[in-house]
Amino acid sequence: MSECPHVSELPHPEPAPLTETCPECLAAGSHPVQLRLCLSCGHVGCCDSSPRRHATEHFQTTGHPVMRTFEPGESWRWCYVDQRVV
Secondary structure: OOOOOOHHHHHOOOOOOOOOOOOOHHHOOOOOOOOOEOOOOOEEOOOOOOOOHHHHHHHHHOOOOOEEOOOOOOOOEEOOOOEEEE
């Protein structure tokens, strides 16, 4: 995995998750698929395989560039700005 300039701008330590699941899905009564954690603020959102794509919506609303998978046993990160795994 390669670095992008947005990774060096992330807070250290990584922010704690604000919730255990996607709060927007809970509020809408939908089932989240594959959770993602915003590495700028700790927001937990569902991935683009979910009907409402709340992790991407969070990026579009906030501009927070990097998220990581919030799934057990996974550790990859994605930069929305650079459109690549980092």
